[in-house]
Amino acid sequence: MSSQVEHTDVGAYALGLLEEADRRAFSAHLSGCPSCTAELAELSGTAAALVGIEPVEDEEDKGGDRAGEAPAQVIDLIRRKQAADRRARRRTFLLGAAAAVVLVGGGVTVGATISGGGAAPGGHHSAHGPAEEFYRQGKPIAGTGVSGVSGGLVLETKAWGTHAALELKGVRGPLECELVAVSKTGERRVVTGWAVPEKGYGVPGSPEPLYVHGGTAFSPGEIDRFEVSATGGGTLLTVDV
Template identity: 30%
Template sequence: MSRADHMDVAAYALGVLDAQDAERFEEHLATCWACAAELETMVPVVGMLAGIDGEAMAALEQTHTDPALLDRTLVAVRRDRRRTRVRQLLATAAAVVVFGGLSGVAAGFLGDDAPPTPQAAPTPSVPTAAPSSGPADPNQPGLGGDKEIEGDQHNATDAGTGVKTTMWLAKKEYGTQISVQLSRLPGPRTCRLLVVRKNSTTEVVGTWSVPGSGYGTNQNQLSLLLSASTSAPLGDIQKVQVQSVDVNGVASPLVTVADL
């Protein structure tokens, strides 16, 4: 080995020794506890210097003749890395400013032509309670003022249950729209609206719960107004029936509109 063995610790740690010198230093390291201890302290330094360029590596190789050069090199590396971090932060901040400016310009450029943000359309709740006060005609059921409901009107009152209903059936491209007003309906109970076709097939088109005070009763004077639809054409419907369903799922009729 052309240099003093004890001066090759840093060069060996950095991997700048050629194969022959590295082999000879390893032989020396096996018998020199001082170099072994120094090499152990060099491990963190090697990690810090992993990202420096080739010229810096060459300068580090000269530390075998000038031990102070290693300290100066480390200081320079730390300073350079601090500058790099500052440049990165400034570049990031500039990018944010530019992006914000472009966003503002784009918004101003689009102006009123910018497409509006889609908004979810409100979904009507069914059923709803309708005030008992109705149109001017006292013979018509209360529908909440002058509100008109589309379709042919059908009135019915069940002699056994006392439940009263007015139904409006309107022909639609998709089938039939059914609007229902109920009163004299006691609770609590679960109800459903059943469509019976002329071919004897049936379809449940709506279910709801009735509170203990009921609808259109002494405890709750508000009648119940709800709507439903069916794929059955209006001409194919034989009757529409409001049913009460018990806890076992057994249904019993409350009121039926059959004059269709």
């Protein structure tokens, strides 16, 4: 292999796959190349994740020599991959290396992501779903229910119509329901639908309310009311707007 330095050799250098002459040449190159030095720092987590990974053995394989053969096959495959893709982008190369470990090893377990972390930086997980978040942040319009049913709606004007979030309590299942928008001319449009399990929502033993949301092409000015209807007949809640 030629000892000519390629910037894309940073991936092979991080994994220790360069031949000795190439390794020495690239090591000298690093002292005067800030970009390769920075890339090497970024790839250190990948190199650490791949070092020492071995196949997960089945009971029937214990005592055999597959565990000894697989790492050698992986290294050989990665070396040939590196030579063929010498001028490819470094990230493409490293993904290929990780894939080779999985394919040749027959299944491996890595306890962390390639970056060494868990959740993606900046990730956010809310304690509430989007329907509940929207409802809590708005100004609910209380509805009139039957047989202990209660709830309300939060409405939002959109260019395409109206966005609505519903809170519903006091219902037991099994039941299928729909939230229906009724216009001032009597036209009815289904906003969203759902199933109520036997334990129900907002009742003893299952105190959490149900939150759902959806949209209708009606503008708020066109709507007379919303109804929560049980499939097969019966209105559980009416919200006048």
